[in-house]
Amino acid sequence: MYVLGIESSCDETAVAVYHASKGLIAHTLYSQVATHAEYGGVVPELASRDHIRKLVPLIKTVLKEAELIAKDIEGIAYTAGPGLMGSLLVGAATAQSLAWTWQVPAIAVHHMEGHLLAPMLEDNPPAYPFVALLISGGHTMLIEVRAIGEYRLLGESLDDAAGEAFDKTAKMLGLDYPGGPKLAELASKGQNRFKFPRPMTDRPGLEFSFSGLKTFTMNALHATEQTAQDKADIAFAFQQAIAETLSIKCKRALQQTQLQTLIVAGGVSANQEIRRQLQQMAAKEGAEIRFPRPEFCTDNGAMIAYAGCQRLMAGQTQNLEIFARPRWPMEQLISL
Incomplete structure (x- = not known):
């Protein structure tokens, strides 16, 4: 067909x-x-x-x-x-x-x-059931997937999606559209100078919230001279906060569902730091992790x-x- x-x-x-x-x-x-x-x-x-x-x-x-x-x-x-x-x-x-x-x-x-x-398009597709993290410009959600059409929402963003937070923060830093990839590029030049919060990780649950992190970033930026290095360091801290927050929530989802496979998809899944932290978490949990190819x-x-x-x-x-x-x-x- x-x-x-x-x-x-x-x-x-x-x-x-x-x-x-x-x-x-x-x-x-x-x-x-x-x-x-x-x-x-x-x-x-x-x-x-x-x-x-x-x-x-x-x-x-x-x-x-x-x-x-x-x-x-x-x-x-x-x-x-x-x-x-x-x-x-x-x-x-x-x-x-x-x-x-x-x-x-x-x-x-x-x-x-x-x-x-999307990962099912690969030659060796993952087997059901699994946990899926969908991260894009408009959505951030964790879903338990038992089969096609058998989905249970575990948690989602209560405000800005991860991709939306990336784009808005990039604009705040004076970066062009589309902001997400450009912020990641700027973060690669940054140093571990600032400590940003990991939103909603200090309480149980699998919901996300990134609008407060965006405000924290703005305040941190205004407290600096806004040099090129200041912006790179802030981009680094922001990206680390997003990546670690996603990692913490995915770990909880795997533990709560007792599943051993994590699928990560959506435009933001192409971010290399997010991939690195999720892969590191999955390895520690003994879980398999799959991403679609970049395209x-x-x-x-x-x-x-x-x-x-x-x-x-x-x-x-x-x-x-x-x-x-x-x-x-x-x-x-x-x-x-």
């Missing part, structure tokens, strides 16, 4: 083709970073317009790369949420139009389920095509409704 996957939830337009037995056939992605850079963040209306311009050409490109034609496609999967409403509608409307034209089933995919299942950490069509393929093969489809939800709790997903 060949499934076309479409991802357009925010500022990246991505398309992929996945086959049920052959695996990932082809994928391509267009990033809008240059479009939004001058504004210091994503402008929803501009994002929607770019998706409209780029999506159909990308579909043609990926089909050509896969050496397939329209009649070879047996199903279409698209990101239906969460995300920016306008961007989601572009992908949903395009997917449903193609599904009607090609007379194939379509399936709405949860964006975070796509990230959660599948950020938004991509491959993860949507994979997730959609699993649901279509299980017999799940939807009608021609253009389904899009900017907010969509994972607990509402049904199991296979």
